[in-house]
Amino acid sequence: MARTMRNPIAAAAIFAAVLACAPAPAHAVSKEIVQLQTQVQQLLDMVQRLQSTLDTRFGVLQNLAQQTADQATQMSAAVNTMQQKLNAQNEALSGKEDTVSGQIQSLNDSVDELRTRIDKLQKSVSDLQTQLQNIQAPPATMPGETPGSAPNGMPGGQPNGEQTPNGAPTAGVPPGGYGMNGQQGNPPGAAPAASQIPPLKNTYQAALGDFNAGRDQLAESEFKQVVQYYPLDDLAGSAQFYIGEIAYQQHQYSTAVDAYNVMLETFPGNSKAPTAELHKGLALLEMKRRDEGIHELRLLIQRYPRTPEAAHARSKLNGMGVRIVPR
Numbered sequence: 001m002a003r004t005m006r007n008p009i010a011a012a013a014i015f016a017a018v019l020a021c022a023p024a025p026a027h028a029v030s031k032e033i034v035q036l037q038t039q040v041q042q043l044l045d046m047v048q049r050l051q052s053t054l055d056t057r058f059g060v061l062q063n064l065a066q067q068t069a070d071q072a073t074q075m076s077a078a079v080n081t082m083q084q085k086l087n088a089q090n091e092a093l094s095g096k097e098d099t100v101s102g103q104i105q106s107l108n109d110s111v112d113e114l115r116t117r118i119d120k121l122q123k124s125v126s127d128l129q130t131q132l133q134n135i136q137a138p139p140a141t142m143p144g145e146t147p148g149s150a151p152n153g154m155p156g157g158q159p160n161g162e163q164t165p166n167g168a169p170t171a172g173v174p175p176g177g178y179g180m181n182g183q184q185g186n187p188p189g190a191a192p193a194a195s196q197i198p199p200l201k202n203t204y205q206a207a208l209g210d211f212n213a214g215r216d217q218l219a220e221s222e223f224k225q226v227v228q229y230y231p232l233d234d235l236a237g238s239a240q241f242y243i244g245e246i247a248y249q250q251h252q253y254s255t256a257v258d259a260y261n262v263m264l265e266t267f268p269g270n271s272k273a274p275t276a277e278l279h280k281g282l283a284l285l286e287m288k289r290r291d292e293g294i295h296e297l298r299l300l301i302q303r304y305p306r307t308p309e310a311a312h313a314r315s316k317l318n319g320m321g322v323r324i325v326p327r
Contacts, residue, residue: 117266124231197229204235207242216246237267241276253283274300274309281313294322 207222223239223246230236244259260280264273281296297313301324304310317324 117268120266121232198225200226200230200233200235204239207239211242211246216250220246234267234270237263237270238272240267241270241272244276244279248279248283251286253287256280256283257287274304274307277303278309278313282316294320298324298326 203222204226207219207226210216210219210222220243223243226233226239227236227243240259240263244256244263247253247256247259257280260276260283263270263276264280267273270276277296277300281293281300284290284293284296287293294317297317300313301310314324
């Protein structure tokens with residue numbers, strides 16, 4: 001029992017001694033803890049600063065990466081745009097080459113047309129000269145007649161047998177074959193008298209009025225008179241155009257094409273030439289002459305690119321699925 005009691009007392013004494021000795025080491029431990037805490041806090045601060053620096057730099061890197069991505073996108077767009085421009089330029093150059101080729105072909109065709117027109121003009125001049133020579137040539141004498149004698153052989157050339165001194169013609173009848181009415185007769189094969197030639201503008205206006213009124217047969221006859229009597233006047237080109245229009249409206253496409261060809265070859269500068277070119281191409285298409293019709297519409301676009309007829313030709317070719325400029 002005593003031993004039991006001594007043990008707790010000893011334990012208490014030991015505990016007291018420990019408590020007595022404890023303050024000094026506890027103070028040292030607390031100081032070390034404080035230093036450790038200080039160091040830990042410093043480390044935490046350093047870690048925070050490092051984290052902040054990393055976050056800042058990471059943000060900068062993200063910004064740089066975004067800028068690089070944007071620049072790459074812009075560069076890609078610029079490259080695509082440049083590629084499209086290059087493709088467009090290549091197509092434009094190809095189209096220009098085709099256009100130049102077509103213009104050269106059109107120039108060759110124009111030269112051929114000009115040569116044809118010159119040949120026709122030369123023929124017309126030759127015909128006019130022949131007519132003038134026929135008009136100016138004296139009438140041929142009949143067999144058995146002598147110059148100055150009448151057809152019935154009477155001296156002095158008077159129909160009633162009367163003769164003036166020295167064989168001169170009767171007063172009031174001038175020499176050269178004038179008739180009793182004071183007018184000179186036309187020799188065979190000579191040009192018609194001026195009174196028989198219809199007036200140009202009146203005939204053309206009458207023909208145009210008949211054409212607009214639907215009197216095609218009468219209008220065609222009047223237009224042909226204009227072409228016949230005034231072949232070198234510009235109204236003759238318009239009249240030739242309307243001759244083709246009458247045939248075109250009556251679906252006589254072959255006749256219309258022939259009339260348009262005459263008009264385009266003889267009067268290429270006429271204001272109705274684009275319409276004639278358009279209707280000629282459409283007539284050829286109606287006749288199932290596809291290649292010739294397409295060629296004619298392309299010529300129209302090359303020769304008269306800014307006209308309504310050229311716009312109609314482009315629409316027609318696009319509707320047919322045909323390129324306006326050949327490859």
